Amino acid sequence: MNKVITAxxxxxxxxxxxxxxxxxxxxxxxxxxxxPAVKEIIFEHLGDAYGWEVPFSHSKRIPLPVIVRGNDGAxxxxxxSRITGGDTFEGFKLAHGGDYNNKVVEVLSDGSEVRPxxxxxxxxxxxxxxxxxxxxxxxxxxxxxxxxxxxxxPRGGKGMLExxxxxxxxxxxxxxxxxxxxxxxxxxxxxxxxxxxxxLLGLIVIFPGGxxxxxxxxxxxxxxxxxxxxxxxxxxxxxxxxxxxxxxPIALKCPVPLMPLIEVLGIFTKPIALMIRLFANxxxxxxxxxxxxxxxxxxxxxxxxxxxxxTSILSLILSLFMLVLDTLVSFIQAYVFTILSTMFISxxxxxxxxxx
Amino acid sequence: MELFTPEFGLVFWMFVxxxxxxxxxxxxxxxxxxxxxxxxxxxxxxxVSYAQEAKQQLDNAKAExxxxxxxxRGQQADILRDATKMRNQIIENARGEAAVEAxxxxxxxQLSIEQSRKESxxxxxxxxxxxxxxxxxxxxxxxISNDKAxxxxxxxxxxxxxxxx
Numbered sequence: 001m002n003k004v005i006t007a008x009x010x011x012x013x014x015x016x017x018x019x020x021x022x023x024x025x026x027x028x029x030x031x032x033x034x035x036p037a038v039k040e041i042i043f044e045h046l047g048d049a050y051g052w053e054v055p056f057s058h059s060k061r062i063p064l065p066v067i068v069r070g071n072d073g074a075x076x077x078x079x080x081s082r083i084t085g086g087d088t089f090e091g092f093k094l095a096h097g098g099d100y101n102n103k104v105v106e107v108l109s110d111g112s113e114v115r116p117x118x119x120x121x122x123x124x125x126x127x128x129x130x131x132x133x134x135x136x137x138x139x140x141x142x143x144x145x146x147x148x149x150x151x152x153x154p155r156g157g158k159g160m161l162e163x164x165x166x167x168x169x170x171x172x173x174x175x176x177x178x179x180x181x182x183x184x185x186x187x188x189x190x191x192x193x194x195x196x197x198x199x200l201l202g203l204i205v206i207f208p209g210g211x212x213x214x215x216x217x218x219x220x221x222x223x224x225x226x227x228x229x230x231x232x233x234x235x236x237x238x239x240x241x242x243x244x245x246x247x248x249p250i251a252l253k254c255p256v257p258l259m260p261l262i263e264v265l266g267i268f269t270k271p272i273a274l275m276i277r278l279f280a281n282x283x284x285x286x287x288x289x290x291x292x293x294x295x296x297x298x299x300x301x302x303x304x305x306x307x308x309x310x311t312s313i314l315s316l317i318l319s320l321f322m323l324v325l326d327t328l329v330s331f332i333q334a335y336v337f338t339i340l341s342t343m344f345i346s347x348x349x350x351x352x353x354x355x356x
Numbered sequence: 357m358e359l360f361t362p363e364f365g366l367v368f369w370m371f372v373x374x375x376x377x378x379x380x381x382x383x384x385x386x387x388x389x390x391x392x393x394x395x396x397x398x399x400x401x402x403x404v405s406y407a408q409e410a411k412q413q414l415d416n417a418k419a420e421x422x423x424x425x426x427x428x429r430g431q432q433a434d435i436l437r438d439a440t441k442m443r444n445q446i447i448e449n450a451r452g453e454a455a456v457e458a459x460x461x462x463x464x465x466q467l468s469i470e471q472s473r474k475e476s477x478x479x480x481x482x483x484x485x486x487x488x489x490x491x492x493x494x495x496x497x498x499x500i501s502n503d504k505a506x507x508x509x510x511x512x513x514x515x516x517x518x519x520x521x
Contacts, residue, residue, distance in 0.1 A: 046359060048366065067365075118365040125369035132377045139385045146392040151399055162393065169390060170397075185390055186382030194377060217359065218366035222374055283359070 014320065016206065035301040038294055045290050046212050046283055049123045050080035050094070050104065055206035062207070064126055068092060069117040070106055080120070092116070127211030128219065131197045139193065168192050172339050177346045184345055187230065191223060192338040199282060199330030203323060214333070215283030217275065224275035227341040232267065235348035242350070243267065270344055274337060281333050285326040292319040487517050
């Protein structure tokens with residue numbers, strides 16, 4: 001019975017997901033087999049927005065607060081529903097086209113549009129808060145189990161959580177960091193669960209999910225920045241010595257500081273690689289799914305309804321496959337980010353005696 | 357390309373959310389969870405080694421018990437053998453003693469028989485001599501009157517004696 005219910009739920013959810021994508025891709029072509037505006041659709045889905053789509057309806061949006069500081073230095077807070085219709089509110093409106101496409105801009109008295117300091121709680125910001133809340137709930141659920149049940153092994157979902165914690169902490173952080181593991185494990189575990197939650201929420205099409213969080217460079221930038229700061233601020237003297245005066249033939253570092261230059265560059269390339277890797281992986285996953293869906297409409301526009309219908313079957317199968325693959329990628333990327341952060345931090349903690 | 361340039365507002369909120377999450381979790385959740393998991397792992401390790409030790413001890417105890425049992429069996433067999441030997445010896449001894457006793461009793465009986473026989477012989481002799489004396493006396497008394505009569509008298513007294521005995 002349970003299996004039947006699970007299968008039913010899975011079918012419904014998958015159908016809704018597919019429908020969501022289809023519906024979302026549908027909006028731009030109301031008439032007869034019109035070529036969809038592929039680029040705009042893709043970027044709209046991957047990018048941020050000031051409102052959140054109501055499930056399965058592209059036109060209705062959940063309004064979110066817009067917080068901007070105008071040119072005069074005053075803060076303006078208003079609902080995004082006041083400007084999403086194309087209206088101007090308190091001198092602010094959504095730009096169309098140009099450098100600030102789909103961003104809030106301030107219209108100055110001379111008619112020019114400037115970008116104000118924008119701290120709006122956008123769809124992505126809201127998604128971040130939801131993810132953080134979900135992570136908090138999960139982790140505190142697990143903690144409460146230990147508080148209440150002592151050393152008994154948790155069952156069900158908590159058991160799975162514990163399995164993941166043990167996998168990340170016991171099998172990855174501990175062997176790499178050794179005695180320092182308890183000090184940095186909270187950061188690394190938080191990173192792992194936060195990324196994982198954001199990845200998985202991004203795969204759910206409807207409301208609490210659907211924001212392309214880890215496929216947004218701002219998000220991965222912050223995560224990589226934290227790892228960068230921890231790595232370099234906790235680095236030992238020996239770590240800096242290896243960067244600024246590495247043990248290489250003197251010709252490589254004395255007249256022209258070639259090796260130190262490369263090493264200093266390495267400080268920055270490592271977190272940048274972290275940032276780009278997560279961002280590119282998650283964004284491309286989303287992009288591929290959308291492109292498969294758009295293929296239906298492209299083929300319909302090019303070869304007629306029959307070709308479109310035939311493509312839709314293939315597209316559905318392929319995008320379903322991509323979503324399943326993305327679920328796997330969500331785990332892998334969260335894990336890769338965590339393990340690389342662990343290694344960067346532990347590599348910054350080298351001591352002389354470890355060298356041999 | 358807006359996708360590839362970090363947005364200040366989002367960076368700000370992400371920073372706030374991430375740091376908030378980090379401080380909350382690192383203060384209230386992770387250390388406790390890690391500690392609990394480590395403790396449990398330790399407990400399980402201890403439990404396993406304890407169980408192994410207990411099994412070892414049990415095996416040892418069993419072996420010891422077996423050894424003790426075997427020893428006890430050996431002792432039992434020894435005791436039984438000794439007991440049998442002792443019993444046989446006692447019986448043997450008793451038999452010997454009984455034989456000696458019986459011999460003694462028989463000898464005593466023989467002795468007393470001998471004695472009583474000697475006694476009776478002595479008695480007989482005394483009586484015979486007395487009778488003889490009496491006869492002689494009577495013979496002497498009658499011989500004075502008649503030979504024939506004397507003879508008859510002797511005969512008569514002898515008969516008398518014979519019937520008297």
